[in-house]
Amino acid sequence: MSILQSLANRDRVFEFLVPDESPVDVRHGPILYLEDVSVSFDGFKAIDDLNLTIDDGELRCIIGPNGAGKTTMMDIITGKTKPDRGQVWFGSRHNLLTMNEPEIATLGIGRKFQKPTVFEALSVFENLELAMSADKRVMPTLVARLSGEARDRIDEVLAMTGLQAERDRAAGILSHGQKQWLEIGMLLMQRPRLLLVDEPVAGMTEQEMERTGELLTSLAGKQSVVVVEHDMGFVRSIARKVTVLHQGSVLAEGSMDQVSSDPRVVEVYLGEGI
Numbered sequence: 097m098s099i100l101q102s103l104a105n106r107d108r109v110f111e112f113l114v115p116d117e118s119p120v121d122v123r124h125g126p127i128l129y130l131e132d133v134s135v136s137f138d139g140f141k142a143i144d145d146l147n148l149t150i151d152d153g154e155l156r157c158i159i160g161p162n163g164a165g166k167t168t169m170m171d172i173i174t175g176k177t178k179p180d181r182g183q184v185w186f187g188s189r190h191n192l193l194t195m196n197e198p199e200i201a202t203l204g205i206g207r208k209f210q211k212p213t214v215f216e217a218l219s220v221f222e223n224l225e226l227a228m229s230a231d232k233r234v235m236p237t238l239v240a241r242l243s244g245e246a247r248d249r250i251d252e253v254l255a256m257t258g259l260q261a262e263r264d265r266a267a268g269i270l271s272h273g274q275k276q277w278l279e280i281g282m283l284l285m286q287r288p289r290l291l292l293v294d295e296p297v298a299g300m301t302e303q304e305m306e307r308t309g310e311l312l313t314s315l316a317g318k319q320s321v322v323v324v325e326h327d328m329g330f331v332r333s334i335a336r337k338v339t340v341l342h343q344g345s346v347l348a349e350g351s352m353d354q355v356s357s358d359p360r361v362v363e364v365y366l367g368e369g370i
């Protein structure tokens with residue numbers, strides 16, 4: 097047996113020896129895995145036997161009528177809500193049901209809420225800087241050595257989000273779309289493995305929507321991105337695989353063309369013009 101093979105075998109046997117800060121292990125499957133997840137609020141099943149698998153680097157769109165359980169699903173993934181039953185795994189190694197919200201965030205799961213929460217009085221650059229220093233994994237003694245690296249990352253994120261020209265402007269005077277991109281940029285500072293984005297284009301102009309689509313599709317491959325969105329035109333423009341949630345479980349899954357021609361999907365969206 098070659099040395100490489102025996103090392104690989106040893107790693108499989110002694111997986112627990114791999115330090116915690118090692119990348120999420122996706123050798124044995126998807127980056128995110130939900131199995132038979134259910135949660136009730138006062139007897140009402142908001143999530144009902146939900147099964148969902150997201151691959152490493154995938155861009156997945158999740159659609160579904162109001163009350164389908166989309167936000168609750170994100171609450172479960174990020175640890176805000178604990179399900180009554182089921183399994184939720186990040187990679188093959190991290191059982192998210194045993195972890196709290198900050199621990200899950202530290203693993204590399206970033207969540208963007210609908211309403212932007214940038215620091216309006218600070219510049220775009222300072223907002224990104226702050227997002228990096230909020231990273232508890234950066235030890236204070238390393239900060240000096242990392243500062244060059246941190247600046248490089250800020251430049252990288254400014255380029256990705258198209259905010260180079262806004263670098264020194266106060267976040268408060270940015271357009272609605274630019275604030276949303278800045279907030280995505282703040283999440284990117286931490287190099288998340290999985291980004292959850294709730295209704296990113298609500299309130300955006302056509303042009304801003306197009307730019308947001310480009311940003312989200314450019315992230316796929318480097319990290320996994322799950323986008324919950326109501327705007328069907330937008331979903332159609334970025335979608336690869338689409339999951340339709342209805343009454344807390346998966347109603348249909350496939351390409352946008354497949355799901356939008358599915359009679360069950362048409363039925364639940366009747367009148368909403370999918």
Ligand SMILES: Nc1ncnc2c1ncn2[C@@H]1O[C@H](COP(=O)(O)OP(=O)(O)O)[C@@H](O)[C@H]1O
Binds near residue numbers: 138161165168169
């Ligand atoms: N904390 C909660 N307490 C009671 N009911 C809730 C709570 N969170 C969500 N729900 C209910 O669960 C259902 C799913 O809600 P939600 O996940 O917000 O749906 P969506 O995001 O798809 O519109 C809704 O009927 C909602 O009223």
Ligand SMILES: [Mg+2]
Binds near residue numbers: 166167168
């Ligand atoms: Mg919602």
